[in-house]
Amino acid sequence: xxxxxxxxxxxxxxxxxxxxxxxxxxxxxxxxxxxxxxxxxxxxxxxxxxxxxxxxxxxxxxxxxxxxxxxxxxxxxxxxxxxxxxxxxxxxxxxxxxxxxxxxxxx
Amino acid sequence: xxxxxxxxxxxxxxxxxxxxxxxxxxxxxxxxxxxxxxxxxxxxxxxxxxxxxxxxxxxxxxxxxxxxxxxxxxxxxxxxxxxxxxxxxxxxxxxxxxxxxxxxxxxxxxxxxxxxxxxxxxxxxxxxxxxxxxxxxxxxxxxxxxxxxxxxxxxxxxxxxxxxxxxxxxxxxxxxxxxxxxxxxxxxxxxxxxxxxxxxxxxxxxxxxxxxxxxxxxxxxxxxxxxxxxxxxxxxxxxxxxxxxxxxxxxxxxxxxxxxxxxxxxxxxxxxxxxxxxxxxxxxxxxxxxxxxxxxxxxxxxxxxxxxxxxxxxxxxxxxxxxxxxxxxxxxxxxxxxxxxxxxxxxxxxxxxxxxxxxxxxxxxxxxxxxxxxxxxxxxxxxxxxxxxxxxxxxxxxxxxxxxxxxxxxxxxxxxxxxxxxxxxxxxxx
Numbered sequence: 310x311x312x313x314x315x316x317x318x319x320x321x322x323x324x325x326x327x328x329x330x331x332x333x334x335x336x337x338x339x340x341x342x343x344x345x346x347x348x349x350x351x352x353x354x355x356x357x358x359x360x361x362x363x364x365x366x367x368x369x370x371x372x373x374x375x376x377x378x379x380x381x382x383x384x385x386x387x388x389x390x391x392x393x394x395x396x397x398x399x400x401x402x403x404x405x406x407x408x409x410x411x412x413x414x415x416x
Numbered sequence: 417x418x419x420x421x422x423x424x425x426x427x428x429x430x431x432x433x434x435x436x437x438x439x440x441x442x443x444x445x446x447x448x449x450x451x452x453x454x455x456x457x458x459x460x461x462x463x464x465x466x467x468x469x470x471x472x473x474x475x476x477x478x479x480x481x482x483x484x485x486x487x488x489x490x491x492x493x494x495x496x497x498x499x500x501x502x503x504x505x506x507x508x509x510x511x512x513x514x515x516x517x518x519x520x521x522x523x524x525x526x527x528x529x530x531x532x533x534x535x536x537x538x539x540x541x542x543x544x545x546x547x548x549x550x551x552x553x554x555x556x557x558x559x560x561x562x563x564x565x566x567x568x569x570x571x572x573x574x575x576x577x578x579x580x581x582x583x584x585x586x587x588x589x590x591x592x593x594x595x596x597x598x599x600x601x602x603x604x605x606x607x608x609x610x611x612x613x614x615x616x617x618x619x620x621x622x623x624x625x626x627x628x629x630x631x632x633x634x635x636x637x638x639x640x641x642x643x644x645x646x647x648x649x650x651x652x653x654x655x656x657x658x659x660x661x662x663x664x665x666x667x668x669x670x671x672x673x674x675x676x677x678x679x680x681x682x683x684x685x686x687x688x689x690x691x692x693x694x695x696x697x698x699x700x701x702x703x704x705x706x707x708x709x710x711x712x713x714x715x716x717x718x719x720x721x722x723x724x725x726x727x728x729x730x731x732x733x734x735x736x737x738x739x740x741x742x743x744x745x746x747x748x749x750x751x752x753x754x755x756x757x758x759x760x761x762x763x764x765x766x767x768x769x770x771x772x773x774x775x776x777x778x779x780x781x782x783x784x785x786x787x788x789x790x791x792x793x794x795x796x797x798x799x800x801x802x803x804x805x806x807x808x809x810x811x812x813x814x815x816x817x818x819x820x821x822x823x824x825x826x827x828x829x830x831x832x833x834x835x836x837x838x839x840x841x842x843x844x845x846x
Binding site: 330372406411415 | 491494630695774
């Protein structure tokens with residue numbers, strides 16, 4: 310789970326907010342699942358761009374997850390416009406799951 | 417249900433409106449089939465070519481198995497082929513044609529009237545399958561990625577078309593001479609193209625993608641899946657060849673053994689996926705689905721026994737043949753659907769009701785849309801009912817058949833109850 314960012318402080322806040330967004334099938338949050346690739350804050354234009362992925366491109370739950378990410382970020386950064394950029398390059402794989410995520414799945 | 421994202425990456429999934437009618441129809445079919453089973457238990461002590469058994473078998477195969485699989489596959493096509501469903505209109509058309517055709521056909525069998533009602537029923541079903549095949553073929557051809565799962569499901573749909581077209585020919589053959597022999601003679605061929613070509617091929621194609629996905633397993637083995645695919649098709653083509661040229665019975669063992677090998681390899685695939693899973697916890701629905709993987713072995717072992725007895729005595733043991741059919745439709749196929757319904761339907765409905773609420777506060781989990789206690793009782797009633805009914809056929813004891821049918825009817829009622837709970841769920845926050 311490596312999230313690239315240009316603002317560590319704001320990113321910490323954003324990732325904390327995203328811990329409330331769960332993959333409904335797995336029950337694990339999108340941060341520990343490794344779906345979030347990048348949080349980029351443009352403080353001049355007040356735009357937050359979240360680059361993320363899904364476990365599979367045509368995931369039936371995909372819309373719920375990306376909507377959830379957008380809404381959670383919007384709630385935290387009310388003064389920012391939130392953009393979600395969905396990418397499948399690189400594709401998600403198990404190595405992106407955090408240690409906390411792995412121990413959750415091991416329970 | 418289009419996903420808007422700023423960089424326009426295609427993630428389109430199939431609308432719930434297309435999928436839900438299939439599930440509802442299938443649930444109702446299971447209920448009717450178990451009512452017919454309950455009122456026709458004595459028919460299972462006679463020859464399997466009995467109007468009531470034919471009606472129940474077709475209701476289970478088409479109304480229950482095929483409808484729920486078509487519904488789920490319309491939803492899962494994007495996941496399986498990495499592309500979107502070509503046409504929702506074709507999906508609706510496929511549903512409507514089947515929804516009209518199946519009751520006509522089942523009624524025709526139940527009353528053993530092979531006249532216009534059965535023929536129209538058969539025509540509607542064939543057209544429905546053709547529509548599905550076109551929709552699937554177009555979806556795959558427009559998808560950018562080729563994968564083994566697409567090959568499995570397209571081949572399965574092609575076998576379904578062959579099965580239903582041949583079935584319609586058999587219906588015609590009752591009243592007009594179309595084939596050299598009577599329709600009863602061709603029944604094993606019709607049944608096996610449907611069971612192996614359609615159900616088994618599709619279930620393996622879909623499960624080989626979903627089981628590792630649900631378990632978050634690291635395991636993939638495309639080469640093994642190609643071997644399984646080849647074994648299944650060679651087995652079925654060889655059986656058709658042996659049947660067509662009326663070759664000596666011992667030859668039937670060869671496709672039987674190839675089929676057995678394909679299933680053992682698929683179980684090996686599932687075992688490896690299970691061993692390399694990251695997600696250790698398995699829910700009840702996943703457990704019953706994995707149980708159904710092992711349950712495929714029961715009818716195949718019985719099939720080999722039937723062939724051995726046939727080779728030795730030149731006679732088919734009627735009760736064994738009936739048990740074989742029951743193990744497939746009420747055993748393996750029903751087990752996989754009972755489990756997978758509650759692994760897919762709650763998510764489809766939840767996605768419709770809650771997708772805009774995710775991230776705004778605590779929302780219900782999809783698994784909370786149905787009652788897990790009802791699910792557990794349903795599973796127990798199913799396992800007991802299935803075991804009692806199979807014992808009843810093998811031991812020819814009416815009381816066991818009746819007890820088994822009662823429990824299977826209870827299973828169907830509880831299944832419908834949970835399906836209705838999911839479909840009538842009103843959104844709420846925790």
